[in-house]
Amino acid sequence: MDRLYDAVATIVPSIRRYARLLVGSAATADAYAQTCLERLALTRPLSLVDLRRHVFHTLHCSVCDDEIALDTVGTDASKPLERSFLALPVPQRAAVLLHDVERFTLAETALILRRSVESVRQDLETGRAVMRTDLRAVFIIEDDWMIAEQISLIAAEIGLRVCGTASDRNEALAGVALYRPSLVLSDVDLGGGRVGGLALSDEIQQRFDVPVIFVTGYPERVQVHAKGAVVVTKPIDAQEFSRAVELVLPF
Known part of the structure; x- marks a missing residue:
């Protein structure tokens, strides 16, 4: 050949x-x-x-x-x-x-x-x-640091750059405003349910027009809240993660 x-x-x-x-x-x-x-x-x-x-x-x-x-x-x-x-x-x-x-x-x-x-x-x-966005930058919202690290590693493997992480609403809003990522990866339950990732994702999309992929062990909660939302189920599978990103990002 x-x-x-x-x-x-x-x-x-x-x-x-x-x-x-x-x-x-x-x-x-x-x-x-x-x-x-x-x-x-x-x-x-x-x-x-x-x-x-x-x-x-x-x-x-x-x-x-x-x-x-x-x-x-x-x-x-x-x-x-x-x-x-x-x-x-x-x-x-x-x-x-x-x-x-x-x-x-x-x-x-x-x-x-x-x-x-x-x-x-x-x-x-x-x-x-x-x-006002880095085309390869992603922001992670996750209150379990081990899961956040796993998401970071998988994201890096497919060429994405993690620009920041947050474990609660205030950190998340400040980080997205500062870094202007092209994508947010968000858990559904934050802080033991004190602040819902679903409501937070709504706020992020309204304020910054940034797409959100939910990374959760409760995909049914996401579909009830937002039909058609892109979800990656925990425990995270790298291929499923990659396919989800392809659905949202243009590259």
Whole structure:
């Protein structure tokens, strides 16, 4: 099997995600990803070194060469974070996506976008400020420190960054206001039932418009309170946790 083919295959999910978040439409994104792969088949990079950056640069060129009007393209985004992200101007959107989601350095991002490092830095800072959220940051509300630690470890395994934890309402509200995470993971019973995680999650979503995943041993309580809420059942299964995150976050 061609080593280059194998290497590119591992990157395909990432370029599809990048394209979808850049253009706002899964169907349009897949078309650009296909064009990108066709161009790669014709040019065949000679080295696997910097292959991932080369693939993303090829995708970027595919979109730019077509002169698609990304500011006016229709969107099928259903998640609040995704809709707010697509409201960013395109240069900011691309900078945040490549640097914060795909984890390219500033220099690599500038090469992919064919721009200066300083202009990319400015768009990155502006985009972050407008969204006021770290796309990989999660905040944990849990009064059992051992469970909080377990959630932190599982979150880190799938590429999330725990920006803070809280065990009660006041700590939680202050932490979410300070860190502006993209996701909150919350227990249902806090402090022996003194303050309910369900009521707290309602307050967080109303004040900060942050999605919440409930991590609880009592999933039936969540469904009675909020039908359709995303729940991870204790004891925590890593695969169930990962699937729940995919339902809520756009990346």
